[in-house]
Amino acid sequence: MEYFFQQLINGLTLGSIYGLIAIGYTMVYGIIGMINFAHGDIFMIGAFISLAMFLVLTTVLGFAFLPVVLLLVLIVAMLFTSAWGWAVERVAYRPLRGSFRLAPLITAIGMSIVLQNFVQITQGARVKPLPPQIPGGITLFQGSTEAGTIVVQLSYMQIIIIVTTVVLMAAFTLIINRTSLGRAQRACEQDRKMAALLGVDVDRTISLTFVMGAALAAVAGFMFLLLYGVIDFYIGFLAGVKAFTAAVLGGIGSLPGAMLGGLLIGLIEVFWSGYFSVEYKDVAAFSILAIVLIFLPSGLLGRPEVEKV
Amino acid sequence: MASLIEMNASASAVHRRWEEDPILSVQHLTMRFGGLVAINDLSFDVGRGDITALIGPNGAGKTTVFNCVTGFYKPTEGRIVMRHGPGRQDELVRQITASGLRWKKEDGQGIFLLERMPDHEISARAKVARTFQNIRLFGGMTVLENLLVAQHNRLVVASGYSFGGILGLPTYRRAEKTAIEKAVYWLERTHLIDRADDPAADLPYGAQRRLEIARAMCTDPELLCLDEPAAGLNPRESAELNELLKFIRDNGTSVLLIEHDMGVVMEISDHIVVLDYGVKIADGDAMAVKTDPRVIAAYLGVEEEEEIDVPEVLEDVVEQVGELPGSPNTEPEPPARQPAATKRSRSRAGKGGKA
Amino acid sequence: MTASGTHVPASTQKPVGAQAQAEDRRSLGRTDTVSENRLAASLRDAAVAAFLAGVLGFFFIGLRTDLAPGGLDIRMRWAAWITAIIVVFVGRLALNVFVFKAAHPVGEDIGAKVAGMGRAVPGLGKWLTRALFLFALVLPFFFTTFFPGRDRQFIDLAILIMTYIMLGWGLNIVVGLAGLLDLGYVAFYAVGAYSFALLAQHFEIGFWAALPLAGLLAAFWGMILGFPVLRLRGDYLAIVTLAFGEIIRVVLLNWYSFTGGPNGISGIPKPTFFGLEMSRGDDGFAAFFGIEYDPIQRFMYLYYIIFALALLTNLVTLRLRKLPIGRAWEALREDEIACRSLGINTRNTKLTAFAIGAMFGGFAGSFFATRQGFISPESFSFIESAMILAIVVLGGLGSQLGIVIASIVMIGGIEMLRNLGFLTEIFGPGFDPVQYRMLIFGLAMVLIMVWKPRGLVTTREPTAALREKKRIGADMVAQGEGH
Known part of the structure; x- marks a missing residue:
């Protein structure tokens, strides 16, 4: 039982990270109907910027007060990663707006390759370890089994991740539902041509969607760095694929769906590793995806599609 | 009011082929989308050798009926019976309904319960062909290729399920020649023969409509369902369409059409069914319905x-x-x-x- | 790559690729009568691009984190950062002045000429096909004759390119003809390779006997995977096939007892020539035919095997296109609903495409296993699927010739980077062009796609004609958007 709770907490933490990345996929898919394959690598870029900024602040500039350092790192990472998100859209997707469905997918895959290799060349292929920065946590309860005592702990790190995710989710829901940007986004989702005719700046709206998605991915990258303490240029691929899985699982185009899908994928992965085998955790996540799609093609919270004849 | 209805009944009693020899019977059809009832307990018959028009205001549920008949939607309730061979064959229909079979065909007679069949079987076995309200052609393929795709099932068998075809056996070549001949036959009927080698997306709108009908006819249907065939046609094209539909009917294919153009409907229909809000409000010949x-x-x-x-x-x-x-x-x-x-x-x- | 301007007119809906943008630019150029304005605009645009490069590059080029004793170390690389900014500024300015904002963009005429050539010379494609075929036929002898010192290397490259051509042709059936977006094609390549390797390991079955078995097994897996997923719509299908590709790789990686896990399988036998081995021994190929043994013979033989396999793929595909099943594939790509209304069983039709595509992937996989003599899951990662798909799309969906050209350009191009040793003389001994090869590959994918979104060869040849065959322009051919 204690083990179960610990896994639950771990799963929710990992799921929050997937959920934040998944929102980027789901927003982009919602508005221009393409799989932004490079989004996982934007997450990786976010993690690298976080790492570099953290080192600049602590070792070069000698900042010591951790909360301020972390806040600064987060803000800088969000800003710079957003610039990357914007640039990727501008270079690889905008010229192909209104083109055939496969063309942007290919440029997206190309961009993913470019980003991975760019980081590999400039930062090296070896993993970058960062020692845990926020030690400690709250011990929820202790139990003893035959194997010894088991402690269920909610670390401060996990609290930060879950709280940040909840706050960001709330903020994003507000943006989408209440602001004119959100309205423009939803209009573009429905009908881009009509939105343009009614004076919505479609290009700007799409750019901002990429920027917002990248900012969230940066948060995810930052949290991934703090949680696991190890990053390399390749983390974006698997995280990206799983986050996309999460977006599809939750129902692509739906923000709460992306979050829910992220949490589910995180839980599935953690529980599978905890109870069955670590090696096949990815297989479990992907199999769930296939099963859900086959029986519930529009995902958990997606709108069911009625085939137009 | 009452006298009017009586009058209608007497006027339409003259010609009621759809009651004695219906090729298609829609019985107690109901279709719900979530809470919305698109069709409610609808029943009507389509006479063999008739041109039957399904009319009604926008949103009355006409296209939904079509989609149920052709298998694109599974009706919530009801039975749709397609008959090959003369008469109502009521006994056989009862038998098959009870047996759980989807269809049964023996010596020239056949009963097909369309609500149980997947869409492609409805076209391939029950011989119901259809066109679409928004034209659905294979735009990147030539006009001729469109008509060859329509003859897919026969050609696949002739190609030995592709194995014979890959080896270049002559059976397939002969079958393809016949298929091209049939395509040419319908291209001539629809005045498209000069455009046979052009991509379908290149054709003007009216020609695309005709091509869609020609393509449907290449599946050798017993019943042809047309969803607004005259939409967007100019008067001359509309008149040509009337002639084409009459030609199709006179050559043994029954026609069921949705149409808004009352000129077309009144001129060529043998039987008109009027829908409103998913319910049948009138059923009879042109005179009675009017x-x-x-x-x-x-x-x-x-x-x-x-x-x-x-x-x-x-x-x-x-x-x-x-x-x-x-x-x-x-x-x-x-x-x-x-x-x-x-x-x-x-x-x-x-x-x-x-x- | 960071060079992206903000001043390119961003019309919202209609532009498709670079050609449309070029038109916009030209029309702008005409209104800009004063060339000084143009220069000022170019400068401003280049400055914006340079600023952006500075922002994007700051944490990656300007800073570098490294492992150091006692944690991570960070160091500044101001010189590299500033160089990058300058390079972007100059590059963007040059592009602006000579191409984007120029009155007569350089390359405009060339582009028009190239585009016009296809129309001006009827049957250019046909002649190119014949020329390429003849060259491929004599290729090993060409290299042994003219490049005796490096023949082995060139023939090896030719084998690699030919393998990708075959894979591209196989995937083309699925993506190009049937319009099904498959991101996990490498799974079938892996199934083919592992089938042969395991059959050889456990039952000592030779290459030629295992080849059909491997193909059938791959086709079988194609059916098994395809059966549940083929009713999914395009992008969902893409992600599920990607997932399946990853699942197969993870299983290969972790099932130690059966697949050898990450160590892979080694000692896979080489193909024999009617029982004769390509070896030096007395019962070898050379001894039997009484010619002098040369190690190159083995490479030449491998080359001809993959050439024959690729040709088989091509011939079968071309035949299938003209059969009802091929027409049904293309019809499916154009409009699935219309197909169903014509009595075509779309599920079976898709499944056939998937299985046949998988079969050719399986053939190529067993060839890969026999060529390498060693396989491990590493060779079957997603990047392979992406490369094959890129070749198909860049070549022009459905075009057999396009795939050949794309394979030569992409695979040949990145392999050529290995030979650019002379660049170390310019950039110093630390410069290793090989590490840039995937970066350049990715950039090429993006640039070619932006330049020609429909791929290099963009016309479709009808499969039947009444009077004359007219090629169909790409703008009319669907790419499977409909489902």
Whole structure:
């Protein structure tokens, strides 16, 4: 039982990270109907910027007060990663707006390759370890089994991740539902041509969607760095694929769906590793995806599609 | 009111082929999308060798009926019976319904329960072909290729399920030659023969409509379902379409069509079924339907309780549109001027003025 | 790559690729009568691009984190950062002045000429096909004759390119003809390779006997995977096939007892020539035919095997296109609903495409296993799927010739980077062009796609004609958007 709770907490933490990345996929898919394959690598870029900024602040500039350092790192990472998100859209997707469905997918895959290799060349292929920065946590309860005592702990790190995710989710829901940007986004989702005719700046709206998605991915990258303490240029691929899985699982185009899908994928992965085998955790996540799609093609919270004849 | 309905009944009693020899029977069909009831307990018959028109205001559920008949939607309730061979074959229909079979075919007779069959089987076995409201051609393929795709099932068998075809066996080559001959036959009928080697997306709109009909005919259907075939056609093309549909009917294929163009409907239909809000409100030949007050009400957008006022409304309409030449009923009684009313109704319906 | 301007007119809907943008630019150029304005605009645009490069590059080029004793170390690389900014500024300015904002963009005429050539010379494609075929036929002898010192390397490259051509042709059936977006094609390549390797390991079955078995097994897996997923719509299908590709790789990686896990399988036998081995021994190929043994013979033989396999793929595909099943594939790509209304069983039709595509992937996989003599899951990662798909799309969906050209350009191009040793003389001994090869590959994918979104060869040849075959322009051919 204690083990179960610990896994639950771990799963929710990992799921929050997937959920934040998944929102980027789901927003982009919602508005221009393409799989932004490079989004996982934007997450990786976010993690690298976080790492570099953290080192600049602590070792070069000698900042010591951790909360301020972390806040600064987060803000800088969000800003710079957003610039990357914007640039990727501008270079690889905008010229192909209104083109055939496969063309942007290919440029997206190309961009993913470019980003991975760019980081590999400039930062090296070896993993970058960062020692845990926020030690400690709250011990929820202790139990003893035959194997010894088991402690269920909610670390401060996990609290930060879950709280940040909840706050960001709330903020994003507000943006989408209440602001004119959100309205423009939803209009573009429905009908881009009509939105343009009614004076919505479609290009700007799409750019901002990429920027917002990248900012969230940066948060995810930052949290991934703090949680696991190890990053390399390749983390974006698997995280990206799983986050996309999460977006599809939750129902692509739906923000709460992306979050829910992220949490589910995180839980599935953690529980599978905890109870069955670590090696096949990815297989479990992907199999769930296939099963859900086959029986519930529009995902958990997606709108069911009625085939137009 | 009552006298009017009686009159309709007597007028349509003359010709009721759809009751004795229906090729298709839609029985108690209901289709719900979530909470929305698109079709409610609808029953009608389509006569063998008839041109049957399914009309009704926008949103009445006509295309939904088509989609149920051709298997694109699974109806919530009801039975759709397609018959090969003469007569109602009621005993056989009962047997098959009870047996759980989807269809049964023996010595020239066949019963197909369309609500149980997947869409491609409905075309391949029950021999029901259809066209679409928004034309669905294979735009990147040539006109000829479109017609060859329509003959897929026969050609696949002839190609030995591709194995013989890959080896280049002569059976397939012969079958393809026959298929091209059939395509040419329909291209000539639809005046598309000169465009045979052009991509379908290159054709003008009217030609695309004709090509879609030709493609459907290449599947050798017993019943051809056309979803608004005259939409967007100019008067000359519309007249040609009438001739084509009559030709198809006279060559043994029954036709079921959805149409808004009352000119087309009244001229060629042997039988008209009128829908409104998913319910049948009239069923009979052109004459009977034209004079049915419920049809008039549905098309003019009159509330049930206002039906009493129909004559006044119609008088207004008649004043504005004027007496139509060739009006079938010379009596001055208002419902007889229905053609004028229906023509005008299209503009009304377009403004969403339905009820 | 960071060079992206903000001043390119961003019309919202209609532009498709670079051609449309070029038109916009030209029309702008005409209104800009004063060339000084143009220069000022170019400068401003280049400055914006340079600023952006500075922002994007700051944390990656300007800073570098490294492992150091006692944690991570960070160091500044101001010189590299500033160089990058300058390079972007100059590059963007040059592009602006000579191409984007120029009155007569350089390359415009060339582009028009190239585009016009296809129309001006009827049957250019046909002649190119014949020339390429003849060259491929004599290729090993060409290299042994003219490049005796490096023949082995060139023939090896030719084998690699030919393998990708075959894979591209196989995937083309699925993506190009049937319009099914498959991101996990490498799974079938892996199934083919592992089938042969395991059959050889456990039952000592030779290459030629295992080849059909491997193909059938791959096709079988194609059916098994395809059966549940083929009713999914395009992008969902893409992600599920990607997932399946990853699942197969993870299973290969972790099932130690059966697949050898990350160590892979080694000692896979080489193909024999009617029982004769390509070896030096007395019962070898050379001894039997009484010619002098040369190690190159083995490479030449491998080359001809993959050439024959690729040709088989091509011939079968071309035949299938003209059969009802091929027409049904293309019809499916154009409009699935219309197909169903014509009595075509779309599920079976898709499944056939998937299985046949998988079969050719399986053939190529067993060839890969026999060529390498060693396989491990590493060779079957997603990047392979992406490369094959890129070749198909860049070549022009459905075009057999396009795939050949794309394979030569992409695979040949990146392999050529290995030979650019002379660049170390310019950039110093630390410069290793090989590490840039995937970066350049990715950039090429993006640039070619932006330049020609429909791929290099963009016309479709009808499969039947009444009077004359007219090629169909790409703008009319669907790419499977409909489902």
